[in-house]
Amino acid sequence: MDRKVKTVIIGMGRMGRLRYDALKRHGGFEIVAICDTRDSNLDGFAERKFHDWQECLESVELDAVIVCTYNAFIPEIVCSALKRGYHVFSEKPPGRNVADTLTMKAALESSGRILKFGFNHRYHNSIIEAKALVDSGLLGDIICARGVYGKAGTVNFESEWRNDAELSGGGILLDQGIHMLDLMHYFLGEFSSVKSVVDTLAWSGIQVEDNAFAIFETDRGQIASLHSSATQWHHRFNLDIVCTNGCVVLDGLITSTRSYGEERLTYYRKDLNAKTGKLGRPSEHTLCFTEDFSWDIEIKEFHDVLTGAKPLRNGTIDDALYVMQMIEQIYAAGRRGGN
Numbered sequence: 487m488d489r490k491v492k493t494v495i496i497g498m499g500r501m502g503r504l505r506y507d508a509l510k511r512h513g514g515f516e517i518v519a520i521c522d523t524r525d526s527n528l529d530g531f532a533e534r535k536f537h538d539w540q541e542c543l544e545s546v547e548l549d550a551v552i553v554c555t556y557n558a559f560i561p562e563i564v565c566s567a568l569k570r571g572y573h574v575f576s577e578k579p580p581g582r583n584v585a586d587t588l589t590m591k592a593a594l595e596s597s598g599r600i601l602k603f604g605f606n607h608r609y610h611n612s613i614i615e616a617k618a619l620v621d622s623g624l625l626g627d628i629i630c631a632r633g634v635y636g637k638a639g640t641v642n643f644e645s646e647w648r649n650d651a652e653l654s655g656g657g658i659l660l661d662q663g664i665h666m667l668d669l670m671h672y673f674l675g676e677f678s679s680v681k682s683v684v685d686t687l688a689w690s691g692i693q694v695e696d697n698a699f700a701i702f703e704t705d706r707g708q709i710a711s712l713h714s715s716a717t718q719w720h721h722r723f724n725l726d727i728v729c730t731n732g733c734v735v736l737d738g739l740i741t742s743t744r745s746y747g748e749e750r751l752t753y754y755r756k757d758l759n760a761k762t763g764k765l766g767r768p769s770e771h772t773l774c775f776t777e778d779f780s781w782d783i784e785i786k787e788f789h790d791v792l793t794g795a796k797p798l799r800n801g802t803i804d805d806a807l808y809v810m811q812m813i814e815q816i817y818a819a820g821r822r823g824g825n
């Protein structure tokens with residue numbers, strides 16, 4: 487494609503606006519329309535406006551659709567856009583369950599178009615550097631990974647659409663833990679077993695889980711553990727990747743609100759020489775990142791795929807399906823009664 491990609495955004499809430507800004511910064515997209523059921527979310531934009539996504543897709547000449555609605559509407563919009571011959575970038579999660587994701591996979595396969603999902607954590611600086619470090623072999627082979635992703639919650643937490651099972655399909659694991667699961671899949675590959683506990687421990691007014699604990703094992707005996715929490719009472723992101731000759735520790739995640747703290751990558755190599763006096767405190771190397779380029783890198787990758795410059799490597803339908811299957815296994819293996 488040697489012209490700008492004519493694009494519409496459906497869902498102009500927080501993510502729709504964030505994607506809008508990234509498309510504008512990129513410059514290779516022309517936003518031809520925006521759509522939201524709520525008038526107030528369309529105010530202040532100069533583009534053509536729609537309240538009904540079907541009318542929007544029927545009325546506008548376009549190449550690509552960006553889907554940023556509530557989870558429940560993602561599969562129908564994605565399938566409809568693909569069937570009309572448009573490329574699609576959709577927010578995560580890929581629908582509410584595996585069945586939704588399989589429906590989108592079938593629509594994709596018969597469309598010959600591009601479908602990419604917004605697993606944007608792969609594009610954070612600390613993740614990019616950690617992946618390069620682990621892949622370089624400097625630290626040896628991965629033994630295990632330990633991830634914590636926690637939210638503080640808000641005054642309106644219980645009434646948010648995210649905690650309405652019909653609209654979201656699940657709780658904190660599907661909303662936020664899914665990013666950590668995607669990273670574990672990214673670093674460790676496929677898992678062969680899952681143990682879990684999933685419960686609603688403190689938010690009495692919600693129908694979905696506020697905590698999920700899971701332990702996975704690969705065929706090669708590597709272990710990954712995850713705690714996804716809406717009762718951290720503080721925003722928190724931590725991922726340790728422990729290898730045979732060293733360790734990478736990711737702490738914090740740069741976001742627009744800076745509420746997850748600074749984004750730091752620390753790594754150190756095994757040092758068993760007690761004579762150096764460093765036993766237990768090997769030399770550490772720390773990188774600290776203060777800017778979030780993840781949205782820009784992700785949109786650039788989408789554009790590169792549309793123009794044929796690169797193949798689609800991240801956020802594929804198979805990545806999406808794999809992570810949804812992990813989530814369904816976690817739910818099936820560990821769901822308890824709630825508070």
Ligand SMILES: NC(=O)c1ccc[n+]([C@@H]2O[C@H](COP(=O)([O-])OP(=O)(O)OC[C@H]3O[C@@H](n4cnc5c(N)ncnc54)[C@H](O)[C@@H]3O)[C@@H](O)[C@H]2O)c1
Nearest residue numbers: 497498499500501522523554555556557559577578579604
């Ligand atoms: N990639 C990430 O890191 C990330 C972060 C946050 C949210 N998300 C995902 O992005 C999506 C949107 O989340 P958000 O935080 O922007 O929520 P939000 O509530 O801020 O925005 C959702 C918007 O979609 C609109 N909408 C809902 N149904 C619609 C429909 N049928 N047609 C048109 N508009 C519709 C709503 O009016 C609202 O403006 C969710 O799927 C969420 O899981 C991804």
